[in-house]
Amino acid sequence: MIVAVLSGKGGTGKTLVSVNLASISEESTYIDCDVEEPNGHLFFKPKAVVSEDVLVKYPEVDNALCNGCRKCVDFCKFNAIAYIKDKLLIFKEICHSCGGCMIVCPKNALREEDRKIGEIKRGLSGQINVNIGILNPGEASGVPIINGLLKDVKNYRGNIFIDCPPGSACTVMESIKDADYCLLVAEPTLFGVHNLEMVFNLVNLFKKPHGVLINKWINDDNPVTEFCKEKGIMILEKIPFDNNLGKINSNGKIAVKEGNYYKKIFSSILEKLYEEVQDERTINP
Amino acid sequence: MKILIPVEKKSIDGEVCKSFGRAPFFLVYDTETKASSFIxxxxxxxxxxxxxxxxxxxxxxxxxxxxxxRCGQNAADVINAANIKIYKTINNSIKDNIEEFLENKLEILGDIHPGFHEYGGK
Structure with a gap:
């Protein structure tokens, strides 16, 4: 099964949850799609790492061929091209690699070039396949990196856990596309419920089966539990507020390896995920 | 000489717009003819x-x-490439700024900012 772990904001526990679920599975793949600040590798410390560059296309101009018609300038919806003093000025970082400027150019004055925006690292941590996407600072969009990470997601081994970027923007949509199930991690606060609503709306839009995992739970009198009741969302599990868990996590250790108590919590989440995905496959084969 | 100011409304008595790229209108003022037009x-x-x-x-x-x-880095790159000077406003009154400009008192905008937002369509 492919499980995407997401949340409306950072720091709710996406990485904690996906790293521990991957660790407790017999066979698993962990994919860090939080390409702006991937941190799953801090826990897994993968070995035998292989890197590949992620390249995107952008246009270069041959000013000798350009006749100044500005068709490319008018075409670009991202305004990545300006025409100043009889010359094209191209803003590579703004270009979204659609290739439209090259199609509309009547003089074939534009050609495609590659540039590196980041990389993908793949390695092993024990039996776990670890895949990490890294976007270079200052780049506009991590989507091409996530595409590269998830291109062969269906061929990956065992349970697949996708550690999504925070929020509900394009990079998150790209990350959940192939997921069988979306696990929404939320904090039981007013702020938490606001962010939960964002991702809840997103997974509904994509018609993805989903459930909520409350992290840092104290008691059932909280806005997230209320929201889930009101919307009829299943709460898969509650991870109690726990200083020790925070300590384990901030030391880069994997909680399920630090004692039976945490093992039980994450085993229970994994069992419920199996059930949910199984049910879903029976209803919508 | 022609100067351009980002403005909120099509009125010379109005205010300068805080944003350059997303200002609703631009005032073009001709310092010789004193004519103003809005685009x-x-x-x-x-x-x-x-x-x-x-x-x-x-x-x-x-x-x-x-x-x-203010002006972002990308916009400044385009404007600089055309050798157009960028001056900093003294307040939000259009008239005050034109007056200061005519008296050669406006300073060149030095603090070009790197942009306030993620690039579009992310």
Whole structure:
């Protein structure tokens, strides 16, 4: 099964949850799609790492061929091209690699070039396949990196856990596309419920089966539990507020390896995920 | 000499717009004829790269100077490439800024900011 772990904001526990679920599975793949600040590798410390560059296309101009018609300038919806003093000025970082400027150019004055925006690292941590996407600072969009990470997601081994970027923007949509199930991690606060609503709306839009995992739970009198009741969302599990868990996590250790108590919590989440995905496959084969 | 100012409304008595790229209108003021005209900024509702598109408009209007409270890096690259000077406003009154400009008192905008937002369509 492919499980995407997401949340409306950072720091709710996406990485904690996906790293521990991957660790407790017999066979698993962990994919860090939080390409702006991937941190799953801090826990897994993968070995035998292989890197590949992620390249995107952008246009270069041959000013000798350009006749100044500005068709490319008018075409670009991202305004990545300006025409100043009889010359094209191209803003590579703004270009979204659609290739439209090259199609509309009547003089074939534009050609495609590659540039590196980041990389993908793949390695092993024990039996776990670890895949990490890294976007270079200052780049506009991590989507091409996530595409590269998830291109062969269906061929990956065992349970697949996708550690999504925070929020509900394009990079998150790209990350959940192939997921069988979306696990929404939320904090039981007013702020938490606001962010939960964002991702809840997103997974509904994509018609993805989903459930909520409350992290840092104290008691059932909280806005997230209320929201889930009101919307009829299943709460898969509650991870109690726990200083020790925070300590384990901030030391880069994997909680399920630090004692039976945490093992039980994450085993229970994994069992419920199996059930949910199984049910879903029976209803919508 | 022609100067351009991002403005909120089509009125010379109105206020300078705080944003350059997403200002609704631009005032073009001719320092010789004292004539002012307003153009709609068609970059204002861009998904991304509004500064670049607005800067293109500035260049296409063949002005000699831009007077603005602030300007992003990409827009400044376009305007600089056309050798147009960027001046910093002293307050939000259009008239005050024109007056200061005519008396050569406006300073060149030094603090070009790297942009306030993620590029569009992310």
């Amino acid at each position: 709609k900024n068609n970059a204002a509702d861009s998904r991304g790269g509004a500064g670049i598109k607005a800067a293109q408009l500035v260049v296409d209007n063949k002005v000699d100077g831009l007077i603005t409270p």
